[in-house]
Amino acid sequence: MPNANRRLVLKSRPTGFAGPQHFAEETVPVRAPEDGEALLESLLISVDPAMRVWISENPGYVPRVEIGEVMRAFGIARVLESRADGLAVGDLVQARPGWQSYATLPAKEIEKLDLSLGSAEDWIGPLGLTGVTAYFSLRDIARSRPGETVLVSGAAGAVGQMVGQIARIDACRVVGIAGGAEKCAYLTEQASFHAAIDYKTETNLAAAIARACPDGIDVFHDNVGGAILDAAIANLRVGGRVVVCGRISQTAADELYGVRNLGTLIGKRGRLEGFVVFDYEARYGEARAWIAARIKTGELRQKLHVIDGLERLPEGLGMLFRGENLGKLVVRVSQ
Secondary structure, three states, X not given: OOOOEEEEEEOOXXXXXXXXXXXXXXXXXXXXXXXXXXXXXXXXXXXXXXXXXXXXXXXOOOOOOOOOOEOOOOEEEXXXXXXXXXXXXXXXXXXXXXXXXEEEEEHHHOEEOOOOOOOHHHHHXXXXXXXXXXXXXXXXXXXXXXXXXXXXXXXXXXXXXXXXXXXHHOOOEEEEEEOOHHHHHHHHHOOOOOEEEEOOOOOOHHHHHHHHOOXXXXXXXXXXXXXXXXXXXXXEEEEEEEEEOOOHHHHOOOOOOOOOOOOHHHHOOOEEEEOOHHHHHHHHHHHHXXXXXXXXXXXXXXXXXXXXXXXXXXXXXXXXXXOOOOOEEEEEOOX
16 A cells, blocks of 8 residues: 555635645645545546635535645546455546545445446546536536537537537537637537637627527527626527536636626526536436447547646646636546
């Protein structure tokens, strides 16, 4: 059993973007598992927008990470030692190991990967919470239908790329909003979006959306919030639906953007609804079976943006909010 665990703990609560200055590295002994527990070695750690919310003073629907605590994070790990039924040394699992090299967790918080569905890389993305979020937010909340126009913000990110591809598989017309020519090219050339809008080059985003969606929007899957949400609402069709899945532009903003045209929803008979993936935990298997089948046929793929080294996790969180990642951002801690 290893005897030294490197971990990153929250040092101070950020205002604005989070970065290395808000975390401290420390080395502590590795705790041996007790009955019903397993010792895990972290392999891949997911970097997600929700992390910035978790380190806020008032994060909302989840407990905050306290000062001095290991930063919370989902990831893929390998079992090094087990005193739990159903978990053996060498098993690949998904869990919430946090920002540390090793984690000792109860078996009830660990899920063994079904590698018949996909690889460890698939499980950090489309078969993990990323893909499950896209599946249920689009199909259950937006209730998208063949032939409809689906607009996705943050479309080159982790959830956005999955939403667009699922909508396209479901015979929708898909338009993505992303920042930069490289991201927009990825959407149309590799992720099979029908069109992409570079918000960084558009002076009038509502007009740009109108050009890309001349018949209006049936579904807006929002991962960004702020002014982009305003521009999308302006282009809703009658009966249009807005899924509020994320608001990354507002999470670390110095001043919150007040959405100005919610009244448009009245005349458009529109619906705006928030979404939390954990409400669907009992149905994760349904989503994963559907997604795995499309991965195997090549209809569904993901773009991973991988950086190496536990110490780079705070840097990765900053990259995410500066829009420097293309695809799902992951930190490789160990091979």
